Amino acid sequence: MRTTLTVDLQLPLRPTAPILHVFGGMWQHEHQGMLMPHVGGLAHALSSTDVGFVAPVAPTNGSMWTDWRNPTLISDKKPIKWETFFTQELPNYLWRTFGIPPRPRNAIALGVSMGGAGGASMMYRHPEVYRAGYFLSGFYNFTSPLGRTALGVISGLSGNTGHDMWAYDDYSAHSPTELADRTSLFHTRFVASTGVLDLSNGEINHKVGDNLLRLYGGTWLEAGMSVSLSQFRMVVKKKDPQALRDGKATFVIYPTGVHFWNLWRRDMYDEGGLQDILRRSGVRFVPIANPAQLQDPFTRSTTPKAKDTPTSVEKPNPAA
Numbered sequence: 001m002r003t004t005l006t007v008d009l010q011l012p013l014r015p016t017a018p019i020l021h022v023f024g025g026m027w028q029h030e031h032q033g034m035l036m037p038h039v040g041g042l043a044h045a046l047s048s049t050d051v052g053f054v055a056p057v058a059p060t061n062g063s064m065w066t067d068w069r070n071p072t073l074i075s076d077k078k079p080i081k082w083e084t085f086f087t088q089e090l091p092n093y094l095w096r097t098f099g100i101p102p103r104p105r106n107a108i109a110l111g112v113s114m115g116g117a118g119g120a121s122m123m124y125r126h127p128e129v130y131r132a133g134y135f136l137s138g139f140y141n142f143t144s145p146l147g148r149t150a151l152g153v154i155s156g157l158s159g160n161t162g163h164d165m166w167a168y169d170d171y172s173a174h175s176p177t178e179l180a181d182r183t184s185l186f187h188t189r190f191v192a193s194t195g196v197l198d199l200s201n202g203e204i205n206h207k208v209g210d211n212l213l214r215l216y217g218g219t220w221l222e223a224g225m226s227v228s229l230s231q232f233r234m235v236v237k238k239k240d241p242q243a244l245r246d247g248k249a250t251f252v253i254y255p256t257g258v259h260f261w262n263l264w265r266r267d268m269y270d271e272g273g274l275q276d277i278l279r280r281s282g283v284r285f286v287p288i289a290n291p292a293q294l295q296d297p298f299t300r301s302t303t304p305k306a307k308d309t310p311t312s313v314e315k316p317n318p319a320a
Contacts, residue, residue, distance in 0.1 A: 003078065005056055005085070006056070006057045007054050007055060007056050007057060008022075008043075008053075008054070008055040008056075008057055009052070009053070009054055009055075010043055010046065010052050010053050011052045011098060011100070012050055012051055012052035012100070013050040014050050014284075015099060015100045015101060016101070016103060016106075017050040017051050017052065017283070017284065018051050018052075018106050018107065018108050018131065018281060018282070018283055019051070019052050019053065019054060019094070019100075019106060019107050019108070020042075020046075020051060020052070020053035020054070020107070020108045020109075020110050021053075021054055021086050021090075021107050021108070021109050021110065021119070021122075021130075022042065022053055022054065022055035022056075022110050022111070022115075023065045023109065023110065023111030023112075023114075023115030023116070023118055023119035023122070024055065024056075024111075024112065024113075024114075024115050025112050025113030025114045025115050025116075026062065026113060026114050026154070026157065041265065041269065042055075042110075045268070045269060045274055048285055049278060049283050049284065049285050050283065050284040050285075051108075051278065051283045051284075052100075053110075054090060054094075056082075056085075062114075062154045062155040062156070062157050063080055063082060063114075063118070064114060064117065064118040064121070064151070064154065064155070064165060065082045065083070065086075065111070065114075065115060065118030065119060065121075065122060066082055066083050066118060066121065066122070066165065066166070066174065067079070067080070067081045067082065067083040067084055068080050068081070068164060068165050068166075069164065069165065069166060069170075070164040070165075082118075082122075083122060083125070083126075086107075086122060086129075087122075087126050087129050104128055104129070105127070105128065105129065105130065105131040106129075106131065107129050107130050107131065108130065108131060108132045108133065108134070108277070108278075108281050108283075109122055109123040109130050109132070109133040109134070109135070110133070110134045110135075111133075111134075111135050111136070111138060112135075112136045112137060112138075112264050113136075113137050113138065113259065114138075114154060115135075115138070116135035116136050116137055116138020116139075116225075117135075117138040117139050117140065117142075117176075118138075119133060119135055119138070120133060120135045120138055120140055120176045120190075121142070121174045121175070121176055121179075123186060123188075124176050124179035124180075124182055125173075125174065125179065127182060127185045127186070130186060131186060131187065131281055131282075132186050132187040132188065132277055132280065132281040133186055133187075133188045133189075133277075134188070134189045134191075134273065134274065134277040135188070135189070135190050135191070136191045136192070136263070136264045136267060136268075137191065137192055137193070137221075137222060137225045137259055137263065137264065138190075138192075138225065138228075138229075139224070139225060139228040140175070140176040140177055140190075140228055140229070140231075140232040141175060141176075141177040141228060141231065141232065141235075142171045142172070142174055142175035142176075142177070142178075143171050143172050143175050143177065143178060144177075147171075147175070148171065151165065151171075176232065177231075177232060177235050180232070180235045180236045180239040180240055181239040181240050182240070183236050183239070183240040183243040183248070183249050184240050184242045184243035184246065184248055184249070186248065186249075187248050187277060187280040187281055188243075188248065188249045188250065188277075189250045189252070189273055189276060189277045190229055190232070190233075190249070190250065190251050190252070191229075191252045191253075191254075191263075191264075191267045191273060192222065192225040192226040192228070192229040192252075192253050192254075193222050193225075193226060193253065193254040193255075193256060193257030193258070193259075193263050194222070194223060194226050194253065194254070194255055194256065194257070195218070195219045195220060195221070195222035195223030195224075195225075195226065195257070195258060195259070196219070196255065196256045196257070197218075197219060197256070197258055198256035198257060218258030218259040218260050219258050219259075221259040222257065222258050222259035222263070225259065226253050229251060229253060230253065232251075233251045236249055248280075250276070252267065252271075252273070254266070254267070
């Protein structure tokens with residue numbers, strides 16, 4: 001990446017346990033609303049497992065968690081290289097710094113909103129890295145007119161263009177729809193909602209600004225995500241029907257819910273979505289009352305005694 005990154009890092013209790021790669025949504029640095037370890041409760045939810053996670057703490061406006069071809073305004077006018085970071089630099093950093101050995105197919109992608117789209121793209125492009133993916137309120141067709149428009153809007157919000165992100169003929173190489181024949185390689189869970197506001201579940205609160213954001217943006221945006229997910233399921237059914245027959249790919253569309261944390265927490269925690277994808281991915285659930293039982297001498301000096309809070313880590317650039 002040729003820069004210094006800050007990440008929220010929660011080490012696994014075993015050096016060979018899976019690592020979640022967390023892909024947040026737009027404006028996560030400014031609002032913290034899409035940053036799952038803090039707002040989504042991810043760190044607490046994982047405290048009864050042996051899994052760890054890595055979540056970048058950085059402005060991600062329109063990044064799509066990909067490698068950009070041109071410099072961007074959100075990265076000091078240098079090309080951002082998130083795909084390179086997650087698939088190449090991060091495994092080497094974890095090995096060099098914490099003694100966590102690189103292992104093929106040992107990562108789980110977890111993304112919401114823009115991170116749902118970008119995380120799914122990352123997973124499909126790198127089956128050698130990922131064993132599973134959990135994506136909430138993303139969109140999955142980058143090559144359709146609507147998909148290209150959405151990517152242009154997303155990148156434009158950070159002052160760039162879709163052409164700065166990828167060359168126009170590269171969109172298909174990143175689109176989950178074009179790569180859907182690989183679905184049975186992973187355990188996956190895809191979630192969206194119709195965008196219908198539910199007044200009974202706390203989506204309306206005392207913060208007027210939050211209400212306006214959720215009513216204006218969250219309803220129509222989430223409705224679009226449900227359409228995208230329905231279409232993507234049909235593509236998977238056509239290109240990789242085995243993924244559906246074997247239950248490796250799960251698609252959930254809720255009748256109510258807007259594009260915000262009420263919906264995502266509902267599926268992740270209330271409906272057991274996070275536990276579902278972790279169990280299918282081979283994550284070990286442990287009694288956290290005595291985490292020392294799982295401590296390996298190999299990681300004793302680096303594995304935290306408790307996993308209640310993530311650690312902020314400055315990530316040096318190996319190539320610097």
